[in-house]
Amino acid sequence: MTKLLLIIGFVWPEPKSSAAGSRMMQLIDVFRSNDYNITFASTCAKKDNAFDLSSLEIQQVSIELNNSSFDEFIKELNPEIVVFDRFMVEEQFGWRVAEQCPDALRILDTEDLHCLRKGREQALKDQSVFNKSYLFNEVSKREIASIYRCDVSLIISEEEIEILKNQFKVSNHLLYYLPFLTEPLSSEAKRKLSKIKEREHFISIGNFLHPPNYDAVLFLKSKIWPLIREKLPKAEIHIYGAYASEKVNQLHNEKEGFLIKGFTDDVNFVMQNAKVCLAPLRFGAGLKGKLIDAMTNGTPCVMTSIATEGMFGGFEPNGFIADEVQEFANKAVELYTDKIFWNGKQKNGFLVMNARFDKQLFVSDFIYKINAIQNNLKVHRLDNFTGQMLQHHTTQSTKFMSKWIEEKNKNN
Structure with a gap:
């Protein structure tokens, strides 16, 4: 009825x-x-x-x-x-x-x-x-x-x-x-995802109307990205999110490889093309959709403990957790350049998605x-x-x- x-x-x-x-x-x-x-x-x-x-x-x-x-x-x-x-x-x-x-x-x-x-x-x-x-x-x-x-x-x-x-x-x-x-990740879907050698650059994503996301982008731009760029001078970070204001767009700097991309109609496409997702949230609550998107698309992450809250339970994370600026940058470089780490963290993400967020559960x-x-x-x-x-x-x-x-x- x-x-x-x-x-x-x-x-x-x-x-x-x-x-x-x-x-x-x-x-x-x-x-x-x-x-x-x-x-x-x-x-x-x-x-x-x-x-x-x-x-x-x-x-x-x-x-x-x-x-x-x-x-x-x-x-x-x-x-x-x-x-x-x-x-x-x-x-x-x-x-x-x-x-x-x-x-x-x-x-x-x-x-x-x-x-x-x-x-x-x-x-x-x-x-x-x-x-x-x-x-x-x-x-x-x-x-x-x-x-x-x-x-x-x-x-x-x-x-x-x-x-x-x-x-x-x-x-x-x-x-x-x-x-x-979420829908369960099948073996076929996982196999179809881009491998590390087919991906490039870092990604960060989040609706800019949400204060924690805007703060994270500022933190990334001023403190973390210069340290990463120093070790990876050819790397870029692509910042996606709906409702980018003028003050957000002013952070765009091609010379520094810090690119404000704004709204994307297909988060799966941009996430699958990125090598590493960065989530340096300094405050917030709830679960982070950006981490769900990253794990779904096989993109390992470097994230703060605030970002990981409630995400992983007793499972290993799909990347590294770091709250100190230098450590965050070091882990980002390590994950970006180490294929063994990258593949292992990707598999962790697949396991977390199916064990913790499969809607059938x-x-x-x-x-x-x-x-x-x-x-x-x-x-x-x-x-x-x-x-x-x-x-x-x-x-x-x-x-x-x-x-x-x-x-x-x-x-x-």
Whole structure:
């Protein structure tokens, strides 16, 4: 029997622009393959890179903030499940969903822990060691409240599950580990990939609207690349990413071999032609789509420990991990020039992909979990008094603020 699902998107999914866009399309694929009739709604304007959801027979609806038209829309739709794409969306629409469709299962897809990323960013700016005082920030107060108000939150990284349980004391029954869900890498697909002798240059990739990616490019340009270039004077690094601003493009320097390439329509093609991927992230959270792309395409990496968080579990990484500038540069040169190391690290990546991110390992258990919660929703919610309390107070405060804004907009 067809079931109704509403996804409220922070933005319209752009799988070619960001890991978040890829993640959303993976979730959509899971629900579609399990006979859900999907409606995707967002307040955001569509950009050129947005995926055409109508090609998947998904209804697309534009919705407004602080407007009771959403109440009428969702009441008529009457979905069995509502997925909030990031906590900010749950803040805006969660109380309306709870009022109009109280029996709908509310799922939060965190994408990554925003409070963790923000705290690490501030610690970096302060040149301080990241600790609880940075983790327990203003964003965390909002984000953890959102997790409690929902029936279950999808967490993309095992590291973040542990942070939520140990640092924030969130109950395990409100959390569900669901990483990137990828197609298994077949032996034939691996054989078809370019060998080391057929590849050249370094690559770095990431959406430039995402602050950790822009910071990584600046760090690469100012600190790391000059050390690599000193030992490999003919090497180039090709920097890819959507939404490159003028300040990003100004980093382009052909004489230094530092080339800003901007948006690529085919990440697999550019990754397969590169010899080594560099991911010198200094802050961030969640899982890194760039590392998934690199492993899928057989491109070994040099990466910081921040970049590797939640990626490898007990498996060997698909490259080297280094946080100190000189060591990072040395490992990049070593991986670039040593065929034995390169081949070994590539094989590690293939193993990690199939052992940790093959979607077949997760999908059936996820759907079972969703059905189990739905079938016992009242009992499930009774075990989450904190969530009920936060829902009550949020509804009172957010509801009347939103209605005040709506009336104010009518009078303008």
